[in-house]
Amino acid sequence: MSKATKKAAPAAHPEIKPGQSIELLKALHILTRDGALNQDSRRKLKQVYHLTQFIEPLIEQARAANNGGLYLVDHGAGKSYLGFILYDLYIKQNPQGAVVAGVETRQDLTDKSQTLAEHLGFAAGMQFINLPVAQATEHPDLPETVDIVTALHACNTATDDAIAFGLKKQARYMALVPCCQAEVASKLRETKSLMLGKTPLVELWRHPIHTREFGSQLTNVLRCLQLEAHGYRVTVTELVGWEHSMKNELIIAKKHQRGNRKAARQLHDMLDTLGLSLLKDRFFVPNFENTSESE
Numbered sequence: 001m002s003k004a005t006k007k008a009a010p011a012a013h014p015e016i017k018p019g020q021s022i023e024l025l026k027a028l029h030i031l032t033r034d035g036a037l038n039q040d041s042r043r044k045l046k047q048v049y050h051l052t053q054f055i056e057p058l059i060e061q062a063r064a065a066n067n068g069g070l071y072l073v074d075h076g077a078g079k080s081y082l083g084f085i086l087y088d089l090y091i092k093q094n095p096q097g098a099v100v101a102g103v104e105t106r107q108d109l110t111d112k113s114q115t116l117a118e119h120l121g122f123a124a125g126m127q128f129i130n131l132p133v134a135q136a137t138e139h140p141d142l143p144e145t146v147d148i149v150t151a152l153h154a155c156n157t158a159t160d161d162a163i164a165f166g167l168k169k170q171a172r173y174m175a176l177v178p179c180c181q182a183e184v185a186s187k188l189r190e191t192k193s194l195m196l197g198k199t200p201l202v203e204l205w206r207h208p209i210h211t212r213e214f215g216s217q218l219t220n221v222l223r224c225l226q227l228e229a230h231g232y233r234v235t236v237t238e239l240v241g242w243e244h245s246m247k248n249e250l251i252i253a254k255k256h257q258r259g260n261r262k263a264a265r266q267l268h269d270m271l272d273t274l275g276l277s278l279l280k281d282r283f284f285v286p287n288f289e290n291t292s293e294s295e
């Protein structure tokens with residue numbers, strides 16, 4: 001056997017799935033240039049699979065409900081590795097009618113992703129939009145409705161903008177791994193002196209480190225309630241194995257009803273109780289007047 005054939009073919013790695021693009025894994029630095037998988041990249045690949053296993057059934061269900069069509073938009077896409085892996089694993093075998101789009105503010109990253117998609121032959125089903133998430137809702141290249149919204153560590157309020165995008169576009173599913181969000185903590189800070197003496201709950205954020213930590217947890221609680229108010233069933237789990245980030249909360253939301261009045265009321269009550277009524281625009285809820293949505 002020659003030296004070249006002796007070298008383990010990358011496809012022989014048990015972690016690499018049949019048909020998975022070796023070129024892509026190299027471009028994402030999961031495989032080294034010579035196709036090897038070291039301990040670090042093995043862990044990275046495990047993390048990626050851990051996340052994509054939650055999204056695969058959403059893709060299948062959306063396509064089944066949609067005559068095979070799919071529109072998935074990944075917000076704060078960065079190098080678009082989530083979009084690329086999803087396209088490679090679950091879409092390229094049957095690409096008809098499916099689009100995976102990435103929204104990203106850095107043009108160097110959208111340009112690179114476009115080049116990589118062309119190189120891999122994925123360009124017909126992938127789209128890279130150089131735009132802040134908040135402007136994506138009105139972008140003419142994106143359709144009126146989409147099936148899936150993802151946002152993986154999209155910075156600060158980009159996750160909230162992704163949720164607003166998903167609500168406007170009537171997304172069936174959203175998969176969100178939020179990054180740190182500074183807005184809620186900064187509002188807690190602003191109203192702290194006003195709230196002292198008004199409620200013992202202020203102890204939850206009286207000390208600066210608690211303001212930040214409580215603000216971060218509260219942000220995700222408010223996001224979940226907002227999604228529920230808009231008729232989504234929400235599950236929150238830990239994205240295990242994502243050691244490189246402190247932000248490991250995975251929120252999966254599935255639309256199952258038009259809206260939920262009780263969740264909307266709870267969201268507004270929480271904001272009022274915590275002195276955050278000013279955030280009602282950020283965490284907007286449906287208008288339930290003259291409707292008989294679920295209690």
Ligand SMILES: C[S@@+](CC[C@H](N)C(=O)[O-])C[C@H]1O[C@@H](n2cnc3c(N)ncnc32)[C@H](O)[C@@H]1O
Pocket residue numbers: 075076077078079080081082103104105106109131132133134151152153154155157158161
């Ligand atoms: C921490 S990185 C995550 C990238 C990718 N999702 C990942 O997990 O590898 C966050 C990315 O979001 C982009 N970003 C931040 N705010 C944004 C916004 N408002 N709209 C679009 N992209 C944004 C940044 O440029 C950066 O590439």
